[in-house]
Amino acid sequence: MRALVLSDIHSNLPALSAVLRTVQRKRIDAVLCLGDIVGYGAQPNQVVDRLRRLKAPLVCVRGNHDRAVADGDQVAGFNHAAREAVLWTRHRLTPENRRFILNLTPGPRIHQEVTLCHGSPNDEDEYLFGGADAAEAFDGVETPLTLFGHTHLPMVIRRDARGKISTTAIEGDAVVRLVPGERLLVNPGSVGQPRDRDPRVSYAILDAGRGILRFRRVAYDVEAAQRAILRAGLPEILAWRLGGGF
Numbered sequence: 001m002r003a004l005v006l007s008d009i010h011s012n013l014p015a016l017s018a019v020l021r022t023v024q025r026k027r028i029d030a031v032l033c034l035g036d037i038v039g040y041g042a043q044p045n046q047v048v049d050r051l052r053r054l055k056a057p058l059v060c061v062r063g064n065h066d067r068a069v070a071d072g073d074q075v076a077g078f079n080h081a082a083r084e085a086v087l088w089t090r091h092r093l094t095p096e097n098r099r100f101i102l103n104l105t106p107g108p109r110i111h112q113e114v115t116l117c118h119g120s121p122n123d124e125d126e127y128l129f130g131g132a133d134a135a136e137a138f139d140g141v142e143t144p145l146t147l148f149g150h151t152h153l154p155m156v157i158r159r160d161a162r163g164k165i166s167t168t169a170i171e172g173d174a175v176v177r178l179v180p181g182e183r184l185l186v187n188p189g190s191v192g193q194p195r196d197r198d199p200r201v202s203y204a205i206l207d208a209g210r211g212i213l214r215f216r217r218v219a220y221d222v223e224a225a226q227r228a229i230l231r232a233g234l235p236e237i238l239a240w241r242l243g244g245g246f
């Protein structure tokens with residue numbers, strides 16, 4: 001399986017379009033999506049439409065923003081800007097797209113020996129940064145490779161054959177090999193709202209047959225995404241943060 005790994009698209013159409021343009025000539029057997037398709041950004045319908053029209057099969061788990069948009073009672077833990085965007089999105093999604101978001105599967109979900117989840121395998125709302133929390137996350141899965149999102153930070157957490165855990169933040173493009181006997185928790189970073197001070201789109205390509213995962217960054221039209229947010233009347237911070245990648 002050669003899969004495109006996307007997470008935290010957050011209604012950012014220019015960012016999603018940039019990734020899909022970059023990979024359009026490559027063989028992609030599946031698109032693995034780790035949740036938070038909507039929230040924060042201003043083009044939820046366009047983003048969901050693009051995902052629904054993909055040629056490759058889409059395998060997706062829901063994120064906390066997807067859940068909040070689909071279910072009216074779920075905004076309690078959100079900050080002001082996030083809550084505003086959730087409420088705004090809820091009233092703008094077409095009935096079909098709202099149904100699509102509502103029907104997303106909660107993680108963890110296994111696809112061809114790869115576990116997909118949003119926060120961690122144990123809790124879709126958990127922020128996984130490595131360290132001691134990762135031990136429990138590794139215990140919660142049965143596959144060598146787990147893909148997660150939610151923190152918007154590209155990262156590899158590795159547990160070697162002796163059980164030692166190490167965490168590596170990924171900067172820019174990088175290649176990671178899956179070693180037999182080891183387990184990996186991998187965050188591809190965020191497509192639509194990167195938070196590692198690099199505003200470029202972050203995603204990954206998994207070549208499962210060869211045991212290789214490639215992290216990629218690609219520039220996109222940040223200003224178009226910002227303009228759409230401001231034009232929609234969403235909180236300005238949601239536009240500014242895209243420029244700085246925070």
Ligand code: ZN
Nearest residue numbers: 008036063150
């Ligand atoms: Zn997110």
